[in-house]
Amino acid sequence: MVDSREISSKILSDIFYGKSFEKALLTNKEYAKLDQRDKSLVSLLVLTTLRRNGQINIVLSKYIKKPLKKNFLVNYLLKISVAQILFLEFPEYSTVHSAVEISKKYKSEKFTNAVLRNICKNKKHLIKNIPTTNNIPDWIKNGLKDFLGEKRLASIANQICKEPCIDINIKSKVFENYEWEKILKGKNVFKNIVRIKSQSNIADLPFYKEGSWWVQGLSSSLPVNIINTIFKENKKKGTVLDVGAAPGGKSFQLIDLGFKVKSIEISKKRILTFSANLNRLKINSNIINEDFLNAKLKEKFDCILIDAPCSGSGLMQKKPEMLVVKKNISSLLHKQKKMLLKASSLVKDGGYIIYCVCSILKEEGEKQITNFLNDQKCFSTENFFSDILEFGMVLKSNTFLATPNSFGKKGGVDGFFIACLVKNKV
Ligand SMILES: C[S@@+](CC[C@H](N)C(=O)[O-])C[C@H]1O[C@@H](n2cnc3c(N)ncnc32)[C@H](O)[C@@H]1O
Incomplete structure (x- = not known):
């Protein structure tokens, strides 16, 4: 059985090569074999790493002199491990240990160990001075500074680090008939829309099969x-x-x-x-x-x-x-x-x-x-x-x-x- 972190690294690498998140999951044979708990872990690791990629790159550049090759899996394993340590507050020891174990396959265990141990040691000070705007790529950010101003750009950057909600739009015919906030465990935020927490399987929600609503931001x-x-x-x-x-x-x-x-x-x-x-x-x-x-x-x-x-x-x-x-x-x-x-x-x-x-x-x-x-x-x-x-x-x-x-x-x-x-x- 391949470790979830190694699967996450492979999926992350596929995304860097242009696959969408959904396609990268769907085309990964090892991911398909995981149970639901591990699948959720993979999603959490990959999505958090993507959201924090700019900040993670700056952190890694402090400890890696020469940038790693784009096609080297350890590159992505390190990114994911940094996300675990700095943004998901996973226990440091087990995070470093499993990354080192996976790195053995790629003959990089010493390197991985040294980089991650240094990051753990300096964890408290590391991200303080690295603003979240670093996560927005230049092709989006450059024009936005002039258009929306630095302050709004900074709030956008903070918002996109967070997990998004799901909005459910309920048919007018049935909207008044039921207590949708209770049924869907969400909040009626606008017109017929009930906002719920992120959900792995939409089709399992009540009244999906009956066709009472659709998902719409x-x-x-x-x-x-x-x-x-x-x-x-x-x-x-x-x-x-x-x-x-x-x-x-x-x-x-x-x-x-x-x-x-x-x-x-x-x-x-x-x-x-x-x-x-x-x-x-x-x-x-x-x-x-x-x-x-x-x-x-x-x-x-x-x-x-x-x-x-x-x-x-x-x-x-x-x-x-x-x-x-x-x-x-x-x-x-x-x-x-x-x-x-x-x-x-x-x-x-x-x-x-x-x-x-x-x-x-x-x-x-x-x-x-x-x-x-x-x-x-x-x-x-x-x-x-x-x-x-x-x-x-x-x-x-x-x-x-x-x-x-x-x-x-x-x-x-x-x-x-x-x-x-x-x-x-x-
Ligand atoms: C932003 S998506 C639309 C989402 C959709 N309106 C909704 O609310 O569910 C844009 C759509 O435009 C379609 N599209 C792109 N070029 C088009 C064209 N020349 N004629 C018709 N549809 C086109 C795309 O295939 C895509 O489905």
Whole structure:
């Protein structure tokens, strides 16, 4: 039986080479053989190491003169051991002992022992002067300093070190019928959303099989709440085109609220997940499997919701693997721009485009919108954000940005950008 720490090191290494956390777990044969307790330990070790990678690198660099090769497993074993000692408060002796035992396979036991013993000795002083902002990679951090300021950046960095909560969005039809806070052991944080502690198997939660709810991050639910506010009076009359619809959270919300919806999604694989979710929720939807940019849609829409593909930089707390891989966002920026342009030709006069991305980068959010408005003079932004201000802030451009530190005392939210664009009648 392979030790859980060695399995964690291998999984961590796969993530550094570009696999997602889920894929790295799924493709590890030794992980599959572990019992539930050890599987949870692996998740804890890997996720904590990812969240603290920047700080861990600085600590290790004090005791390792030459950086270790990227493909050397001991590299990852050391990172995990530092996370155990400094951030998870595991007993030092057993942490060092098991790391040394694993290192024997890689002929590095003396080296591992020396590095980790030094870290244990200086544990108290080591992390005091290494701010958590070091965990945010430069490609995200550099622009954010100017955009959001050092202080907000520091609170975001502190928030993303914490384990995220799970938000459960409950169907309107059943929301009033039960005491959901008790049933799900959570807190009703906004509208129909109950927030619960992280959970390893969602399908085991009550009323999952009955299709009474779906998992949806609070901030990801905000664009549809805004659409609902806009169309409050005549929602039955409006048709919404949900662009980039899978796995379906926003379409489910729209249908649940009584909107007529068309969902367009390019990825066949993601449509399978979308359809499985629809079946479980017993909801019907009109799904079009096409590239929105080439789709020949004949009708015009009252509202087009674009949940554009993006860097996902708002999801640093939920998907900490993004903290260790560099992303090139130029092709995403190009696609977001083209999606906005296409939507501008398909929305009715007086209708709305709701553009959103789960990113906190200015280029994917506010800048994308100011560029669009410069080119498209018949559009302007409107502010429908008054009841969601506790989750973020209104930007100069009259758009909204949820940042992970907002709502921090209640577990934070994913970073999310939203713009409401109205097509003015000329
Ligand atoms: C952020 S995800 C959408 C999440 C979804 N709206 C929800 O709430 O569950 C973006 C989606 O856009 C899809 N997408 C990317 N390019 C597209 C295109 N050209 N046409 C249609 N869908 C596209 C991706 O496959 C992905 O599923």
